[in-house]
Amino acid sequence: MFRLILFTVIILSSASLQAQRLETQLGANYNHDPDLIENELLARAGVRWVRVTPRFFRYMNGELDPATDEGLEHIIRASNAGYKVVFGFRFDFHQNERIPIPNSQREREMFDVIGSVIARIGEHIDIFTLGNEPNLETVGADMVFQESHGGIPLVVFTQRLLDEVVEPFYDRRPSFRRPEIYGGSIPAIFQTSTQNNDAVRGLLQMANDDDRIAGFDLHFHIESFDEVDAGFEFARSIMPEKPFLITEFSLHRLYRSKIEEPLNATEAGTDFANTYGYDPTWKSYQWYTVVNSQRVTPDEFKAFFDSREWYPQNYLDLYREKFNQYGVFLATYPILQQSAPQVLNPTSPLWFINPVYMQVSLELEEDGSLAANPLCVDDYLEWASYRLPLGEVFEEIHDTIRLYPNPTAGLLQIDRGRLKGKVEITIHSLEGKELQVNEFSTDEIRLDLSDLRNGVYQLTLKSGQEVYSKKVFIDSK
Template identity: 25%
Template sequence: MTRHTTSRRMILGVTGSAFLAAACSPSSNDAKTAGAKSSPSKSAPESIEGKAAAGKVPGGAPDGALGVNFNEDPAGLGAAQLQALSATWVRGFVPVTPGDLDGDVTQQRAVKALLTAHGDGRKTILSLKFPYSLGPTKGPLPAPGSAELKDLLALVDRVLAAVLGKVDILTIGNEPFLETLPAERNKTLNVFYEALARHVIEYRGQHGGAGSGTSLYMGALNNLDDQAGRTPATERWLRFVNKTPEIAGVDIHPHVTSLQNAAKYINYVVPTLRPDQKFLATEFSLVQFWKGHMHDPVSPAFAKRYNVDPGRQVWQVVGDAIQQPFPQEKWNDFVSMTQWFNSSRNYLTEQMKAFRDTGKLAVATYGGLQIESMASDWDGEKTPWILNPLYANRTVRRGEGGTLGRNVWFEQFRALQKAG
């Protein structure tokens, strides 16, 4: 992988400025769909909370922070593991579905983990996930004014009541363009998420406004390195973020094959942000790069050192480590002797430099643990999320005193905490 550094000058160049002009201008489609609510005219609600509070985060917005992400599964990521990483920020998501929010919302595992981290003095990010493309809630998005939307907003209110003022950042959406049926990844999606955002803004306005201590972002956008992922709906998404004073910025999830492709996300999004806005990267990785090498033969040097069949493929060796975790030294050798893996060992440092060089990064969060879903049903076609995290807790056996195995990014993460 070729090292690539993104400069602020490149990002905010002529191409980006041209896109900003287009992305932030109203379109006839928006006007037809959203009416005055999405128009910058005086008939639009300039700010539900009041113009003075627009985009502000108490104490100032975070600037280039790096935290840990656990997605939906915080199991095993406790105070000791966060302390070992010197982590000050923690992020997770909660599915806003009846089954996931039965009973006391504060006891839902992701919410509970973030509230615990908050109690320990850490900063927290919670993403609201609306999974309409799979699982028991698979189906069309609730229509405006429908009973289904009313029920959903009641669930949203239960989450807000539990976390407002206790999470530093709330992201409205997780991966909307992946968690919506393909046929609705158009203005239907925009109308739904804009209604959610207005509801959350209104709720926050009634419970402390920006002074509650919780800032609001919209997210997260995927596949922006592919022209097919840049649609009228993504452009409308960014216009809405730009034109809504209470929204502090946008979230992105650059899971890519290279740093160059991650830069395409930055170049697309950053020029659309207002001067007072920033972006999050609550998930990012080279998982698509790893995926392209799963059927490569194992490194001859590794095969020789550990008496492994040289015809064995990488995914099979990873599977061996899942079935019987390697000693730390063996995992380190697997990384260092696998040329494509070793060539990317500085990925976290280089990616964070590119994010921070924009001057617009609020917080990025990187995968903490190899969670159960990464290891289950392992085969040669499964996306290798298991290679990403900071802890190699499912592919490396515990060390003395029960310490978790570590991946190649562990010490970089600690160093980047000091740099940030």
């Protein structure tokens, strides 16, 4: 069995996933609120990936201290518990200031703050995204060519973030596993105005041309699934081969387009209103106000959407099919409500409809735990349970040093690459308890971890003065 594993290995790189035909993985998105991350809820959801994008200017303006920020501590705890982390900043320039001129004092100040955040959590980042919806967070003048910047300011800033901060940080720390870098994250890529944006095109071109960038992050908040096809097709016209990351997706535009629809727009809607005691002429936003101010049962929440002719049942499955079709490496979906206004009107945002667990809108379970969103929880849990097949992937520790399979059922192979001489490998629990110490002088290194329970462990590899570390997942199911 183990020999078969060795002969069927494929190098793990998100760039090779299309050729492998592996499915899109699903993780949990916490957006700008890492302080909401709780490992217990992540375990309930069955995910392995967590995505966060804290607001940069909260650090820049001194509201948060990178050295003590509790949100960053939550990221570290999740990583130490074995969850993989997608991290990037929300650079909300449009609310604060223009993008600084290259090599200016202001740029150096910003890069110093970015560096201090990365110094706190750098060893816990598995994927680093170079922005979050920058075309919405940047003033128009910074998305066209400016002589002062020698290019499009947003594109120049993003390139320099990679060149002057991210890459040098990991160059100075060879024992850290270097995260994969993704460009983005661009929303509404299906809209003509987005496609005609010089900065958006420039960021996609940068991701396509720079070998250090693994792929590109897109956001799909849609009204129609035709928009998913249109968005991917445009992105593929500029970046034809590299994989996509989708850190945000929802039906938010569809929900918003129907916010003024009356309950009695359909016969089923009239039955819904009569069953639950509402005025049938109420607009949808009036019922949403009840949902967020008084809580409703999961059955009532589902009954409302079942009464809407436009609502696509099992929409997560529809997204999953599209993402597999277009070579998406990983998608993340909101796991907890972060915006749930109690009084709604025709212009209100409706993000509260999306999350898997609803601490504001739904009545608690009998045991006091959060109720799950009946619109998506079953499909979410099934999708989140998908894992890359054991024995079919490599994971790089550093350069040519690789271990596989990871997750493993118990047997682990390590390619020592350029390392010469004796290699010492130590296995620790996440609490720091030493569980195994092995020395190898052979070219092939095989570890038997079958005596360890399922879970996450820390592997440390030492060769002379070089030390490398990697988390190992054991899953013998």
